[in-house]
Amino acid sequence: MGLISLLFGWPVAPLRGVIRLGELIQEEVEREMRDPTVVRHRLEEIEAARAAGLISEEEEALQTREVLQGMIGGPGPVGRVGGPARWDEGR
Numbered sequence: 001m002g003l004i005s006l007l008f009g010w011p012v013a014p015l016r017g018v019i020r021l022g023e024l025i026q027e028e029v030e031r032e033m034r035d036p037t038v039v040r041h042r043l044e045e046i047e048a049a050r051a052a053g054l055i056s057e058e059e060e061a062l063q064t065r066e067v068l069q070g071m072i073g074g075p076g077p078v079g080r081v082g083g084p085a086r087w088d089e090g091r
Contacts, residue, residue, distance in 0.1 A: 033070040042067050 032038055043064060050060040 036071075039067060039071045 046055070046060055046063045046067070049055045050057065055063070
C-alpha cells in the first residue's frame with residue numbers, strides 16, 4: 001500500500017508544497033495583524049496622517065475600524081456588501 005500511495009502521491013507533492021506555503025503565509029499575516037505592537041504603530045500612523053491633514057476625519061475613522069477589525073479577526077472593510085454593521089449607526 002505504501003508503494004502505491006507513493007507512486008500516485010508523488011506527482012502532486014509540489015502542489016501540496018505550494019498549498020502548505022500559502023497556509024504558512026496566511027498564518028503569518030494573521031499573526032502580524034493581531035500583534036498589538038503592529039496595530040498600535042498603524043493606529044499612530046493614521047492619527048499622524050489626520051493631524052497632518054492628509055486624510056479626513058471620516059477616512060481616519062474608517063481606517064481605524066479596519067485596523068481594529070483585522071486585529072479581532074472580523075470580516076474585511078466596513079461598508080462592503082455583506083460587511084458588518086457600522087458601530088456608530090445608532091447615533
